[in-house]
Amino acid sequence: MGGRFRDAPPMMEATARRAALAWPSVGGAPMRRKLARLRQMDLAEIAGRTRMEAAKWWDRVVPSGRRRRPAGTALDCRRRLEAFREAAPSHFFAGCTDARTPELLASRAPEATRELLAAADRVRAGRFDLLGYEALSFGDPIDWDLDPVSGRRAPLVHWSRLDPLDADRLGDSKVVWELNRHQWLVGLGQAYRTTGDERYAEAALAYVEHWLAANPPGRGINSASSLELAFRLIAWCWGLVLFRDSPALRPELFAWMQAAIEDHAAHVEKYLSVYFSPNTHLTGEALGLFYAGAVIPELPAARRWRERGAGILAEATARQVLPDGVYFEQSTCYQRYTVEILLHYLILCRRNGLAAPASLERRVQAMLDFLLAVRSPRGEAPSIGDADGGWLLPLAARRPGDLRGVCGTAAALYGRPDFAWAAGGAAPEILWLLGPAGLAAFESLRPAPPAAPPSRLFASGGYVVMRDGWGKDGHHLVFDVGPLGCPDSGGHGHADLLSVQCWAFGEPFLVDAGTGTYADEGWRTFFRSTAAHSTVMVDGESQARPAGPFAWQQRPRARLRRWVSTERLDFADADHDAYRRLPDPVRHRRRVLFVKPRFWVLLDDVEGADRHRVDLRFQFGAVQVTLGPETWARATAGARSLLVRPIATVPLLAAVREGSLHPREGWVSADYGQRQPAPAIVYSAEAPLPLSVVTLLMPVLDPTAPLPAVEPLARPDGRLVGLVLDGQPVALESEDVGFAGPPPASGAS
Template sequence: MGRKLRGRSLDELRVRGAQALAAWRERAGLDRDLDADGRLARWLAPGVSAAPEALLARFRERPAPFWAAFDDPAATVAALRARCPDDEAQVLARAERVLARRFDLMGHRGLAFGDPIDWQHDPVAGTRAPLAHWSRVPYLDPARVGDHKVVWELSRQQYLATLGQAYWYTGDARYAQGFASLVTDWLDANPPKVGMNWTSSLEVAFRATSWLYALRFFAHAPELTPALYARLVGALHVHAVHLATYLSTYFSPNTHLTGEALGLVLIGSLVPELAGAARWRAQGERILLDQIARQQRADGVYFEQASQYHRYTAEFYLQLLVLTERQGRVPGEALRAAVPRLLEFLAELTRPDGTMPLFGDDDGGRLTQLDGRLPDDLRSLLLSGAVVCSRPEWRWLGDGDEAGTLWWLGPQAASALDALPARPPAGHGRAFVPSGFFVLRDGWHATASHAVVDCGPHGVFNAGHAHADALAVVLTLRGRHLFVDAGTYTYPGPERNAFRGAAAHNTALVDGLAPSVPADGAFQWRHVGEAHATRWVDAPALGLFAGVQSGGAWPPDVAHAREIVRVADRGWLVRDRLRAAGPHALSLGWLLAPGLRATVAAGGPDALPIVDVHTLAGDPVARVVVVGPGRWETEEAWVSPQYGTRTPATRLRWVAETLQGDDPVVTCILPPAADGLPTVRLASCEGEGRALLISPSADADTREDEVLLLRQGTGTLRVREVGHAVAHDVATDAACAWIWGAGAAVATLGGEFLALAGESIVRGGDLMPGVPHADRWTTAVRESGGWRVHGGTSTLAASRGA
């Protein structure tokens, strides 16, 4: 007990003590203000009649500051049918599954919980949680309750909105009857404070939000009887009191706390007939505004380093902003600034297909579910942000996915979108320095390449939602996912550490270990390493990230340095190096997206180690070439695209068993051309390093060679060789130089000079006097009047967003 109390503030002891006392009073039966039967009149505001008929009439007549889609249901449906013709059939298909009591929850499809529904049952694990007071339910013990996420997700009742959408489309009473039945069943089987579905205050908030949506969808349905409405008003009172009492102020002051606060705001705003409504709204708003500075880093990124929880946070604050304006109030400057910052990070994470990579934990959930998209699909959220914040670039990113936005913001959103010119965002990368996320891309079109690397803090508090993904990179090549994150899959069970450990990520193991090592607890860590970025370049033809990880389980003299280089639309380089006194085993993992297969090229001892990646249908995706000591291995792996589901995949692994500290391993990732994968061969060179001749075509004789020089050590690296269609005479002291376009374009990293056939193209000392060689970068293009040379310094101080 002494250890638990040590280090806690007086306020924390006060809050935890008050919550423990409240739970004791409930268990002892001393809190009699729990059941709405006969007590509803005590909970209502002065002058509000407790007669169910009067309550329902008041609700139906009262204008509410809810979302614009509910102002005119007929207009909303008309706009959806005109602009989203596929949505109706999709909604009805989902609604029919709900009526059949087959539930799609997170990554699970068609789960059945019995008839009548057993709300404490996990059908995946085959367990049933006890119907005890919520404080006595061991909800984190999978042997007793199964996966608490499965049980909780059913009781979030977000599928009620799907029934409401189907009712609006068709007017079919079956959907209203389904709503009334599911809500009544839940209320009957889950008395206040009893069972699994009261153990998390966040779940209480999400369920209340679902009921508020459903009440608006079925506001005028005969199936919403006065008795049912009065019962729901009483239940919402109990939910609000529970939230206000058991806020996660010190238990989980993350999205739990902000989600609970939003629940208070919504109940307080939308059920004003309750006496506590104004107090709850003010309390929730105060928490949400206070948490902006705590839960968002200076670059706007959510502090747990988990992209899916960042999405949750963006949804919370976007709803708060819209609700505040719908109430006729002026949002404060902190809220106005927070929402665009949150969405800007999501916009940069967006891959060409509208999805985001999953860094850190992904619990598979959504605040609300108004479309059939998976949680990693950002298009609807960004489109809503475009309407609310008048951002044309977000409209461009979300274009073609309007259903979720119209179901929330109504037909006015369609007019706003039509008045907003869609244009792609600017830039080829973004450095989110405080959070350590770095994005590189060669464009914003459908066939662009896009990479994200994590090089920031290992979460906050106990880093419960962090993964061991320092320096891990997720890469989309020419619009197709190539290297992906493994995802989360589950919180309980042995698979937990298999998915969050470093071996599941596209990063390095040294002697079989990563700096950050999970502990046995699902949200605990045994060792935590450190990572920080060292260099950054964001230019049209060249992008660079460099960072280092160390500490944790590694010896103090061991560190892993990684550079990721984007060269125009030619390809990508990943340069890995150990900083260590002696030799160590280095293992680099590359998890392929599901649906891709890898072929390791056979060859003699002098052949380049090549892996060719194709789709299962045989379409070429990438050629991966490694320059450095080691060998390719392949292994079977899993990818979890959403919590609760996983699919087979292949992991490539480069293994160097005795790597010296100064031996770099350079992984070259080359995209396909129209006629297949490029040809690559070693070129003869003078000096320390290696040189590749690349012909970006399967038919090498018809294309000019590109030259890639990778210098090692000191001095000049020179290539003098005749390629398939051009003679090459290149000399440089750059760490990396890529020449393409028959010698008409150049990109270099580091160094003082580059010369082609004796002609000096790049003179770093003249272009950037006083800048250290290692920090220079240059690009050059041959024009009619000579060479146009551009250069800069690869320091974080020069990065956009630093």
């Protein structure tokens, strides 16, 4: 569509820009940011946004009558339900309709089955585990507009009059939406299929019927995001299939739910996130359209929705997934989301006899290749960028970084032994999505670690992975040399340029602090700031300044200068331009050397002309940190430690910050809505630039072993180029990289 408008006369384009600016804008962003964004739009985007605002106005003036109890006789409703019962097994995921599923679940995953039933019982009792929160109560009957964490309730006005980011008025919309995704409906359906207990069906369908009655079409917070409508209709599709044989699914209720699915899909199609959030919002909405068209093919718009959803998924994936398999938002959580979306789409295509582009199959596998490369030695994806705590459809209880379900499903789908190795066994998701045949395909594989080298560069995404192998007790470091989030806004990216995360003996020592929440401005700002990451800060400034909760005032760039990987060492050299905005522009360059399998050395050069404050920050996870003599520090997890020893061209002041509120420092968030104090070491100096710091990171097993001897290695002009470890030089000059001596013996691994 863009090509039709690009050559429009300037007067026409200016008129359209004024029209777009005149439409009501949700969120109340400062006018200068709206004007700046408007200048970036081409005429196609302006026209699209204008049409969408006009549609919102029309919907307010002439509200839809859908989602009321559908017209038709009881006989019509009964016939529709009978037709659905007959057709569902051929259109839907095999495990939901195969009679062998309950027995196979009980024998292959007994613990997961017990967890499933316990969670379903909590939902029946009105207690919901959502995101990082447990046992939330929304009242009896449920108040579908309530955020029980803040106690705030969204008013039941037209959805376009609500700003989901206005936490002072509405509370945290994420919490409200998580309940209203109705993913608990799937858990109750799984419990019903597993046990045959009608109480699960009765509770689930009573909740849905109450929701339909309490949520008028187009009104309230639950209509304010097309993604949320898409996820809800997906859950309804699962619910209809899982409860299709239950007496609790009365023909009249079935017809009402089917009409609501049709209404949701129509809303999603009208308000696609083509311009607002063309990321997982758009792909999730596309999947919702495809679900509606594939699962209920008799709907008048079913074919159009299937084709529209498939087309968006193909186009968006080609744009969002980089050639090396990294998702463009620089977020492992949203990368996993995208893998889930594509797996559901591809499996539904196979079940419905529809062809899917081979490029999508390849991209799914490339995305998992990246997740396996950065995966921690103990099996979890590291937190990189934002993580909102959600899943496309939680078919088993999973921690935020748990990749076993997606890896197991992809292993069975593509016959990949390395994915099976990462799954660690037959995950329940395999059975629900692929049925007994998928389980058999998985169990026929011989799991094996990836054939790719453990240390790898992902050049398009900007990640360097250094690891000594694939063992559970291995050493592993991820070096971020990529951009700040996606090109549009960087909204889910963090100000983490040149940061590192580090595992020693399989334990997470240096971590990304996580996300915390989207709803509290102070915590939102902290968790995505440079202060929450293991990198260098200058003058107390984050590498980027927020322009709202999901945008940045500027998008600094990082550049990889060199990458070398051999059997004995890995070396990466990178810099970034984030601090060029300072009155005295500053450049940060970081070099990282891994002498396998013993230790890492970091060399940070901070270049400028004036006097600046420089903070070398290390954010730790749930470990104990103690400062030693000089600038030594020891982080301990059980009997295993990581030694930290920086040496600078000027004196350094060392401090441990943990759980500080003024300023916020020393916090981590394991899941959305959670935060825990965790130690951060800050090495500070205020001095004229240039300034260099060389840092040893050494895993050690023996906590009583003496500290190794460490001295700086410098050029004749005094600039640091490495260090001397137990008498052996370790050089990080790009022209002369290496460690000449034998592996150190000072209590090292």
